[in-house]
Amino acid sequence: MLFARDVIPFPGGDNSSDTILGGVHFNLTTLEHWNYTLYSNNTVSNGSWCYLTFERWTADLLLENGTWVNGTKCWSPIDPIGVRAGVGIGFSVLFGLSLVLTLVALGRRWQWYWAIWTIATALISLLTVMDVDRYYLPELPIILTSFFWFLMQMGAMAIVWEAVRHWGSWMERQFIDPDPYALREDDTRSQIEFYLPLVYYLFWWLNFFLIVPRSWTAIQHQRYPEQIINDAAPTATSARFKAAAFMLVICWFLTLASLRTSIKYYRPRNRGIINRVIGFIKFTPMRFKILLPLAAAVPAFQALVAWHFDFSPLKVEGNLPAIYAGGYLPSLLIIYVQAIFGFLNPNEDKELQHQRQERTLQLNNEMGIVPKPTWWKRINGEMVNPNESMRDALVRNVREIQGNKPRPTNPDAIPGGDGGVNNQVRDVEMSPLPSPTYRQQQTPSPTIPSPAYNGKSERRRQERAMQAAAGMLFPQSSSEQASEAARRRAELVMDGPPPPPPPPPAVAVVINTPPPPYPDSTTQERRPSMQTTGSAATSTNQPPQRIRSMLDV
Structure with missing residues (x-):
């Protein structure tokens, strides 16, 4: 008073x-x-x-x-709580309950973060209202409640903006999830969705800078009527507060433009102005049909108090019905509408998974594929272990390609085997190489070894290296290795150069032994011919001719 x-x-x-x-x-x-x-x-x-x-x-x-x-200063809370403080306590309880609902429905979207911001600033503003009534002469509490009230207004506008923008993002995700190339990245739609948030937050921050960074001392000068007329009222209705309200009006129209853009590009298009208006109203979600009028009330009331100080929350003895109905109620309803639809609407990620399952079932029906039930994989040993390592996953994939079923092996037959999940299959690729000690303990394999290549042919050296790597990655049985070695020798004899011709039988009978199959390009010897000539002793005593490589032929 x-x-x-x-x-x-x-x-x-x-x-x-x-x-x-x-x-x-x-x-x-x-x-x-x-x-x-x-x-x-x-x-x-x-x-x-x-x-x-x-x-x-x-x-x-x-x-x-x-x-x-023992004196008491004039700016002390000595009066009882008044009507303004009592109504403020009731609103603070409602905002506190909305905080619980918001935290339960909290998603990964910024609209929920702004809701928490709005609730926090509203609670601070409403709790300081109690000291506005209790202070004998107005001082700091009226500044605090007004300051955080403006921040609450900004948060309420940001909630509606982020709700509309992320609804458009959700529409886009449903387009590109089945086909990542369904929408272009350099068209008008993408440019609008990129620059529109920047323009919105430009005007949003202009509202902040027009209101917050200024001197608030004159607002508390409401200790007698002359002081209100000369100091408080001119400050609360200054040009900066009026311009700040205009910034929020622009933000509301940008929110409407964002909704119009999403409906235009992600909903069926309509021809004609009247049909477009009808389609805009038809395809607007019910949540935004409620939020947009509530959001329009926020800058409208802020503009009202910028011209008429009697309805402003900045006035100590202002019009209480106007202050709470126009200043706090729209923000409170915006938060509750968001929380209610947050419980009603499904989670976006789960909804995308559901849509993928529906598309998979539709494709299977078109192709006549009947998926096997879960118990089929269980009884056939095809269940995937959720704790398997990357190596086990590769082993399982190779086994499925080769058509092999998992079969238990003796862990004692495998070096380091423990009989666990990682040692179930050792006869496919990605098996670990045995240690040198283990190789020494094993008996020689009956398979034909692959001798090391010591020739000069680089091509043959690469072939031998590839054969050795293939043998380790794709092990074969002894019979398969023997047949493969025989096939390789026959192929080399067929493709390689022919053995040198025998000497002409001019003087004596030449007894030639058939040459052995040409094995490969490794170093080998030719069998000399037995000649009964005058120089027989000389020819038999000479060392046999040695072919070092295929390049010497």
């Missing part, structure tokens, strides 16, 4: 230098020395200090140095 601030004389006391304030005697000379003045609202002040002068709150003593003993 505000009082008229009129200067009144100090009441008389026992003598000319004594005065009585609230039943306590004070030295009038000391009061006048420190330039204290008595006002009609039962306060005494010198411009720097202000103290109450009525009973129960009056100081016990005033020292000569101007110090008040």
